[in-house]
Every structure is written in structure tokens, then in C-alpha cells.
Amino acid sequence: MDATAENNSQDKRMADIDVVRIMEMIPHRYPILMIERVVDIVLGESAVGVKNVSINEPYFQGHFPSRPVMPGVLIIEAMAQTSAVLVVGTLGKDAEGKLVYFMTVDEARFRRPVTPGDTLHIHVTKQRQRANVWKFKGxxxxxxxxxxxxxYSAMILDEK
Known part of the structure; x- marks a missing residue:
């Protein structure tokens, strides 16, 4: 990478975001808030969400009592929330708290169970953006x- 490209990438970097700031940026709350931190943020490009999976998660009571496994749809939701934080960080304060709705989920693959004690690192990369529709790979x-x-793709709405 040449010096100009490296400087442009550094200009787009954002400081790590903790759970308090995440809740200012997106409207999700317990028990559906699926990320606790967002790190390695490059505005308009990529980010990494962090989820510490605890046995205290409410879904483990029924999924499954004898072998707790994090539901795959909630892993996808963690991807979407990480992407939403990236979108809000990219668009700025005016986008904070706006609703983001799934439009599509494609090519979903679940390769191994996620269980209590695991730490999920959710890597999201923007594939494209047109108007208020964003497409990501997670x-x-x-x-x-x-x-x-x-x-997956999602639409950010102007309503709060």
C-alpha cells in the first residue's frame, strides 16, 4: 500500500465503541442487543463486533437445556447490529437511533455451534450502498x- 492509500485508510478509522455508545447509535436493547463492543472500524468499509456469549442469555433456557447452543438467527442479528453501528458511524450523528430493517439474507452458512463461554468476533464488510440500502458480507x-x-442487505429509515 502506498503512503497516500495508507493515510486515507487511517483517516477513516474510528475509535472502538463500547456498549453504552452502541445503545446511543442503534435502538436495540436487552435481550436483543447482540453486541457489546465494536472494534477495528473503518468508516464506510468494515468493522468487527464482539459478543461474549454467556450461559445467562435468555435463549439458552430453551435452546437447548441439555446442550446450550446460540441460535444461528441471533448470530446473523449480531452481524446486522455490527453493520448498523458501522452505517451510523459512517453517516454521522443524524443517523443515530434510526431503524434499520433486514431486506435479504443470502448465503447463510453455520459451520459450528456457538456455546456459552465463546467470544464471537463478527467481521462485517460493506459490499455496496445505494441510497439508504446497504449490502454486507458477515x-x-x-x-x-x-x-x-x-x-445480507438492510435499509435505514428516516423514522426513529
């Missing part, structure tokens, strides 16, 4: 091993 990893992936 990969969830535990200890660097791919556990789930999907391509």
Missing part, C-alpha cells in the same frame, strides 16, 4: 475459526 469467528457467515 463472518462470525470464535478463536479465529469461522462459525457462521452470510450476505
Amino acid at each position: 463472518e462470525a469467528k470464535v478463536n479465529g475459526v469461522l462459525v457462521a457467515e452470510a450476505v
Whole structure:
């Protein structure tokens, strides 16, 4: 990478975001807030969400009592929330708290169960954006091993 490209990439970097700031940026709350931190943010390009999976998650009471496994749809939701934080960070304060709705989920693959004690690192990369529709590729990893992936699109609405 030449010096100009490296400087442009550094200009787009954003500081890590903690859960308090995430809740200012997106409207999700317990028990559906699926990320606790967003790191490695490059505005308009990519980010990594972090989810510490705890046995105290309400869905483990029924999924499954004898072998707790994080539901795949919630891993996809964690991808979407990480993407929403990236979108809001990219668009700025005016986008905070706006609703973002799934439009499509494609190419979803679940490679291994996610269980209590795992730390999910949710890598999202923008594939394209047209007006208020954004398309992303998401990969969830535990200890660097791919556990789930999907391509999805979402629309950000002006209503709050």
C-alpha cells in the first residue's frame, strides 16, 4: 500500500465503541442487543463486533437445556447490529437511533455451534450502498475459526 492509500485508510478509522455508545447509535436493547463492543472500524468499509456469549442469555433456557447452543438467527442479528453501528458511524450523528430493517439474507452458512463461554468476533464488510440500502458480507469467528457467515442487505429509515 502506498503512503497516500495508507493515510486515507487511517483517516477513516474510528475509535472502538463500547456498549453504552452502541445503545446511543442503534435502538436495540436487552435481550436483543447482540453486541457489546465494536472494534477495528473503518468508516464506510468494515468493522468487527464482539459478543461474549454467556450461559445467562435468555435463549439458552430453551435452546437447548441439555446442550446450550446460540441460535444461528441471533448470530446473523449480531452481524446486522455490527453493520448498523458501522452505517451510523459512517453517516454521522443524524443517523443515530434510526431503524434499520433486514431486506435479504443470502448465503447463510453455520459451520459450528456457538456455546456459552465463546467470544464471537463478527467481521462485517460493506459490499455496496445505494441510497439508504446497504449490502454486507458477515463472518462470525470464535478463536479465529469461522462459525457462521452470510450476505445480507438492510435499509435505514428516516423514522426513529
